[in-house]
Amino acid sequence: xxxxxxxxxxxxxxxLMILFSIFVLLRGHNEPGGGFIGGLIAVSAFAIYGIAxxxxxxxxxxxxxxxxxxxAGLVLSALSVMPSIFLAQPAMTSQWLQIHVFGxxxxxxxxxxxxxxVYLVVVGAITSIALALEEREQK
Amino acid sequence: xAANKPAFDWAAAWVMDPTPLADWLLVAPTxxxxxxxxxxxxxxxxxxxxxxxxxxxxxxxxxxxxxxxAHVLNNGIVSMVMGSWLPPFGIAFTADAMGVxxxxxxxxxxxxxxxxxxxxxxxxxxxxxxxxxxxxxxxxVTGAFLTGDIFNLYVWFEVLLISSFGMIVLxxxxxQLDGAxxxxxxxxxxxxxxxxxxxxxxxxxxxxxxxDIAMRIPQLPENAPVMGIAALYFLAFGMKAAxxxxxxxxxxxxxxxxxxxxxxxxxxxxxxxxxxxxxxMLVVMPEGREWLSTLIGLVAVATMLTGxxxxxxxxxxxxxxxxxxxxxxxxxxxxxxVGSEVSVAGSIFYAAHSILCMTALYLLAGLINxxxxxxxxxxxxxxxxxxxxxxxxxxxxxxxxxxxxxFSGFWPKVMLVEGxxxxxxxxxxxGILVTGVLTAxxxxxxxxxxxxxxxxxxxxxxxxxxxxxxxxxxxxxxxxLIPLSILTGLIILIGIxxxxxxxxxQKGAAVLVDPATYVQAVFGVKx
Numbered sequence: 001x002x003x004x005x006x007x008x009x010x011x012x013x014x015x016l017m018i019l020f021s022i023f024v025l026l027r028g029h030n031e032p033g034g035g036f037i038g039g040l041i042a043v044s045a046f047a048i049y050g051i052a053x054x055x056x057x058x059x060x061x062x063x064x065x066x067x068x069x070x071x072a073g074l075v076l077s078a079l080s081v082m083p084s085i086f087l088a089q090p091a092m093t094s095q096w097l098q099i100h101v102f103g104x105x106x107x108x109x110x111x112x113x114x115x116x117x118v119y120l121v122v123v124g125a126i127t128s129i130a131l132a133l134e135e136r137e138q139k
Numbered sequence: 140x141a142a143n144k145p146a147f148d149w150a151a152a153w154v155m156d157p158t159p160l161a162d163w164l165l166v167a168p169t170x171x172x173x174x175x176x177x178x179x180x181x182x183x184x185x186x187x188x189x190x191x192x193x194x195x196x197x198x199x200x201x202x203x204x205x206x207x208x209a210h211v212l213n214n215g216i217v218s219m220v221m222g223s224w225l226p227p228f229g230i231a232f233t234a235d236a237m238g239v240x241x242x243x244x245x246x247x248x249x250x251x252x253x254x255x256x257x258x259x260x261x262x263x264x265x266x267x268x269x270x271x272x273x274x275x276x277x278x279x280v281t282g283a284f285l286t287g288d289i290f291n292l293y294v295w296f297e298v299l300l301i302s303s304f305g306m307i308v309l310x311x312x313x314x315q316l317d318g319a320x321x322x323x324x325x326x327x328x329x330x331x332x333x334x335x336x337x338x339x340x341x342x343x344x345x346x347x348x349x350x351d352i353a354m355r356i357p358q359l360p361e362n363a364p365v366m367g368i369a370a371l372y373f374l375a376f377g378m379k380a381a382x383x384x385x386x387x388x389x390x391x392x393x394x395x396x397x398x399x400x401x402x403x404x405x406x407x408x409x410x411x412x413x414x415x416x417x418x419x420m421l422v423v424m425p426e427g428r429e430w431l432s433t434l435i436g437l438v439a440v441a442t443m444l445t446g447x448x449x450x451x452x453x454x455x456x457x458x459x460x461x462x463x464x465x466x467x468x469x470x471x472x473x474x475x476x477v478g479s480e481v482s483v484a485g486s487i488f489y490a491a492h493s494i495l496c497m498t499a500l501y502l503l504a505g506l507i508n509x510x511x512x513x514x515x516x517x518x519x520x521x522x523x524x525x526x527x528x529x530x531x532x533x534x535x536x537x538x539x540x541x542x543x544x545x546f547s548g549f550w551p552k553v554m555l556v557e558g559x560x561x562x563x564x565x566x567x568x569x570g571i572l573v574t575g576v577l578t579a580x581x582x583x584x585x586x587x588x589x590x591x592x593x594x595x596x597x598x599x600x601x602x603x604x605x606x607x608x609x610x611x612x613x614x615x616x617x618x619x620l621i622p623l624s625i626l627t628g629l630i631i632l633i634g635i636x637x638x639x640x641x642x643x644x645q646k647g648a649a650v651l652v653d654p655a656t657y658v659q660a661v662f663g664v665k666x
Contacts, residue, residue, distance in 0.1 A: 071180035078173045081166075084223075088157035091166045092222035 002052075010052030017045035025119050026112070035115035039122025046123075047130045055135045058127075066128035073120025080113035162219050164207040165232045165285055168200045168242065172278035179271040186265040190257035193270035197250045197277065204243040204281075211239050212643065216650065216660035218287060226661050227348035233287025233661055237487050237647030240640075241414055242284040244491045247629070248406040248498040249277040251622030255502050256399045258618030264309050264397070272309075273403065276302035280407050284414060287661060289337055289423070290347045292415060296330055296379075303408060306400045307392065318395030325388035329378035336371040343368070350661035352423050353654045369427020372419050373435070379412030380468050383442040389465060390449065394457035398508065401457060402501030405464045406494045413471050413490050420475060421483065421651040428478055436476035440570035442469030447577040451584070454516045456504045459585065460497070463540060466574060467493040470542075473567050474555050482558030484648035488640060489551035492633065496539050496548065499626035503533055506619050507589060516588045520598065523590040526615065530590040532627050537582035539630045542575050546634035550641065 021041035028034025050058040062069070084093035097108045175196025179189060211217055211234055220229035234242075253273060260269045279299025286292050303326075307319045341347055343363055344355045356365055378385040389409070393401050420428040420435075428435070446466025453459040467489070474486025504514065506529060511519040523530045539546035552571060559568035592598075633640050650657050 067183070068181045071177040074173055074177035074180075078170050078177070081221075082170070085160070085163055088159070090158050090219045090221060090223050091163065091170075094222065 007052045010048055014045040014049040017048070018042050021045065021119075025115060028115055029109070029112060035118030036122055039119045040126065042119070042123045043126040043130060046127050047134070050131060050134045055131050058131060062127070066124045066131065068124070070121045070124025070128070073117045073122075073124060075117075076120065077114050077117025080110045080117060083110055158219065161206075161210045161214075162217055164203055164210055165217060165219050165234055167203040167207075168246065168281045168285070169278050171196055171200050171203065172274045172281065176271045176274035176278065179274060180268065183266055183268060183271070186262045189265045189270045190253065193253040193273060194250065194257070196274055197246060197253050200277070200281070201243070201246045201250055204239065204246050207234060208236075208239045208243055208643070211236055212646065216657060218661045227346045227351035230291050231287035231348055231350070231661055232285050233350070233657070234285050235647060235650045235657060235660075236643050237417065237651065238284040238414070240487065240491050240643050240647060241410065241494070242281045244494040245280050245284065245407050245410070246277060247625070248494055249273060249280075249403065251498060251502065251625055252399050252403045252406075254618055255402070255505070255622045256618075258616050259399055259505065260309075260397065267309060268305060269309060272302045272305040275299075276306065276403065276407070278302075280411055283411050287349050288347050289340070289349055289352065289419070292418075293330070293334055293337060296333065296411070296415075299408070299411065300326055300330060303404065306403070307396045309397055309400060312395075315395045318392035321388050322392035325378065325385075329375050329385075332371065332375040332378070336368055336375055339364075339371070340368050348661065349418070349423050350654075350658040354658055356424055356426070365424060366427055366430050369420070369424045369431060372424075372427075373416070373431055376412045376416040376419065377438065379409070380416060380472075381409045381412070381442075381465050382438050382468055382472060383445050383465075386442065386446075386465050386468075390458060390461045393461040393464070394455060394514075398457070398501060398505035401460075402498045402505070405460065405501050406498030409464060409468055410490055410494050413468060413486075416472070417475060417483070417486060417490075417651060421478070422654040422657055425478075425654065428475070432476055432478060435472055436564055436567045439469045439472035439476050440567060442466070442472060443570055443574040444469075444577070447574050447581060450581045451577065456507065456514045456516065456519075456585070456589075457501070459516075459581070460500050460504060463500070463578070463581070464493075464497050466578065467497065467540070470552070470555065470571060470574065473559060473571055476567055477555075477558050477562040477564050478652075479558050479562050480645075480648050480652045481554050482562060483651050484641075484644045485551045485554030485558055487644040487647045487651075488554065489548070491640065491644070492539070492547040492551055492630070495626050495629055495633075496536060499536050499623060499630065500540060502619070502623055502626070503529075503536060506615065506623065507533075509616075509619070511589070516585070517596045519589045520592045520594040520596070521590075529615070530586075532623060533590065534586060535627055535631060537586055539634065541578040541582050543579065544634070547630045547637075547640075549634060550637045 021038045024033040024041060025035055025038030028038065046058050049061065081092040083095045084091060095110045099106050099108060175192060179192045182188060182192065216233060216235045218231055218233040220226050220231045222229055256269060276299050279295045279302060282295035282298065283292055286295060304319065304323055307322055308315055340352065343359065344352050346352055346355060359365065381389040393404060443466050446462050446469055449462035450459045450466065453462060471486045471490045474482040507519065507522065508514050510525055510529065511522055513519055535546060539548040542548040542552035552575065556568045556571055559571065
């Protein structure tokens, strides 16, 4: 798999896939998509980058240990179910906030943060498995 | 279709009252444990603060469960539907006295295990994630005890199963992997069966909310396969609970991991299976239970007897305790077989007692290994002289596990025997009593070999070897002393003052025997 073409194209391909994964993640609220599938797309990007440039390069690129990313996602998801406590509503009740960025309305909601948490959990957990497997192969 | 119309007023479920803060106690344990577990994963390289995160989080969970218990005792069953999606569409968390009592007992033993582990789990194993796994395991267990949705129950089973896989291989020795393999395969099989059965049930009634299922099953046509589904659930949960004859995974795996991991497993894992059996068989499909009653009774007696006979044959303390766990499961199933209010109350009581007692006994086995340097009955001996305190503590726990007065195991057994006799199942009562006698012999052997006799096998009483051993007084580490005193204290307290627990289990049993109150709590109206 270590051809020049693949090694040259892999970083661009990975960047594109991660961008696409974020698009799928944010689109997920009303249309097909969401945190889980978005996370899987991002993991495939890391896996491709790992096959092309080595596991060490991936670990450098994502800065944090994959398991820490997963844990951070779990914290974000757990926190996102809590805001309704202040409004005397059951847990996980969605809260919405509309902000205007240069005149464009942007809807922020707790389900979105929950989904971002899911995305991070999937990215972290599966990247850590994928990298461990690739490391084994390269030894 | 008029006959199939639900017999209650749906509109009442649509009335949204503000959720009181106290209802949040339902989800507080799971949320706290997720946050604590995730924090511990992020800080896994700081092995010195790992125990503090674990003990702190689980301590908060114990506190939250105590408050929830008080809330449930004062206000009846508490129910909350996630995301304000109304029942039966949203996932309901529903806590009755039984669920909360189990959740509280589980969090207490997890706290004890967290303290014990601070002194016994090595730095590398902390880095490998003992505390995160412990917290997520407890998260799964608590979630299972508090959820009111049968698919959600499956999800919590998965959470605790995956965490338990992580815990069982800590240490990475060959025989641990061997034990983990058997444990993993058989538990996955049971979980899959649970999922398949839930799929069948969903296909039949079109709902996953336990209260809603309980309401719809009586309205099904005559030829609906309710009994088949009840039998499949009994098999799936029986496997989880380690009921005879699907219990071979337990003795094959419980003696391999670190002793504190065994303690957590013995206290929590099988009890989740027992809980699911009680909940599903009594609340969701009571007719199925009536139909299976004799079979459950046979399984219960066989589990009790094979468990205790297995224990009698073992020389490794950990294996022996594994078989005693199984025997205790049989005792709980005996109450389910009879199904009357007093029997079910006895089952709940015994299960809660067993959570505390089995964990305490495994922790004690760890201490015995620390003092005597072995887990084998052949190589141990004369420990009484090294620490009379440990000998006394052991005697209390062993009496409790055998159901001898005045400790916590006695009262539930009285209730179970009484219930079985009143329910016309004298042979089940006989099974409980015979098991009691055999357990007494087993624990006598345990105590005499380890504490009373002069030394290991081959040493005559009173010889020089033993006198030398008495010279060095045993020092018990504080991380062992605290959890063991908490658990032994509770067991003595429940034995002497059973009224408090008795009131709780009777409330729990009343809900199980008459599920109408459960349904009412979820939907806000009488069915």
